[in-house]
Amino acid sequence: MHVATELDTGLTLHGYIDRVDEAPTGELRIVDYKTGKSPGPLFEAKAMFQMKFYALVVWRTRGVIPRMLQLVYLGNAEMLRYEPDEQDLLATERKVRALWDAITRANESGDWRPHRSALCGWCDHKALCPAWGGTPPPLPQSRPADLTGAAGQTETVPLPTLARSSPPALRVTPRCDPAWRDLRRGRHHRSRGGGLGGQHLSGCRGGT
Ligand code: SF4
Structure with missing residues (x-):
């Protein structure tokens, strides 16, 4: 799904989300697939930034904060999950603005x-x-006109210490997760009642 939004500074954010699941209740789960292995605990927050970016854009366009962000690592059959809140996404927006401000200064x-x-x-x-x-x-x-034109509109904010302040993502092993069983059912037995519905999201915490 292509998602895009424009901040009040005129900066456009956009991205392509691998998959968006919507529960009957309207809750959203954003899913991204990686071919490699899951990162170590020190790099989880960095890996999750991309997902928070997507969540921010979805929040700004649909008015709904996604219930869950899920990174699926095919390389070692692990998933990272995170439940964002408004403060998370506001911090992500501040970080995006700060990054854009740094790019603008470098361009100037x-x-x-x-x-x-x-x-x-x-x-x-x-x-x-x-x-x-x-x-x-x-x-x-010559410099890109739209980049230099936006310089006066961006605000300078300190880079948030997102990696340190965020709670750790939930690490899920495949054997306890119905979504993963469903994902791999081509090579394994088909599990009853697995599926990818939102009602299964918190069904197993044994792999944390
Ligand atoms: S530009 Fe230089 S610092 Fe950046 S990735 Fe390439 S070699 Fe590394």
Whole structure:
């Protein structure tokens, strides 16, 4: 599902959600599938930021805070779940605004800071990257008009310490979760009454 909304600053947020489940009661569950393995506990909040971003956009467009955010890791058969509240999504919005403000400042100053990480090994620009002793080509003289135009409208806010303040996501092992059984039923026996309905969401906590 493509979702999009515009903040009061004029900044447009949009994304593509893998799956949105709607219970008969109107409750929403946002689901995203990852081919890799689930992150360690220290990186759960970072992984969940994408889901909170989706939840924020859904909240702004439909007026409903999704009941559950669910990341499904196919690489090791684990799921991460999180039940967001309004404060979560307001913090996510502040963080998005702050990120956009940082991008705007970098665009105005031409000071784009590289950030070394494990992903550098896959980066096509490593040979040109200052973080690895390279020299990047000069920046183009012209700047995107919509980016510079939005600069005066963004507000500067400190980056929230979202990763530290958020409660940990719920880690679910597949053997206790009907949704996962249903997902894998092509290779395993079909379980009765499994399904993906919202009424099953809190049925098993044994895998936390
Ligand atoms: S090599 Fe440089 S540009 Fe590429 S990901 Fe790493 S820090 Fe970023």
